[in-house]
Amino acid sequence: MAGRRTLILGIGNILLSDEGVGIHVIRELKKKILPPEVELVDGGTGGYELIRFFKGVDKIVIIDAIKAESEAGTLVRILPEDINTGRAVRYSAHQDGFLELMQKVKELTHVPEMVIYGMVVEKADGFDLQLSDKVKENIPKLISAILKEIRI
DSSP states (O other): TTTTOEEEEEEOOOTTTGGGGHHHHHHHHHSSSTTTTTEEEEEEEOGGGGGGGGGTTTTEEEEEOOSSSSSSEEEEEEEEGGGGGTSOOOOOTTTHHHHHHHHHHHHHHHHEEEEEEEEOOOOOOOBBSSSSSHHHHHHHHHHHHHHTTTTT
């Protein structure tokens, strides 16, 4: 990994419980000593403004909440080519979806090597600053997977 710039980008809305899991993971990672070539970014509910972080990055790891039929707390590793292009995935009702964001990245800058780590959420609506128990107890497993992904 030496010399390769890596961006770990957590996205989500911490006001909506598990929807903010990406932000909670970034906060936990900030407590660790990481190599200087690893940048941690709290992307919040950002949209196109996140493109600025892609410049000069060799690898990007995106962390987000996923709604799925699986049990809450389940980790999912997704490559961009695995995403169903038949429908846009929305991070926020106020921003364009992930597919639109990636299209803009392709138009404006290079597309780094990318992987998405999602965690299946239990509750992601209604105001609540706390994560559900199943999501909270699986954050260490998600962090371990991310550190393994970037070879730390």
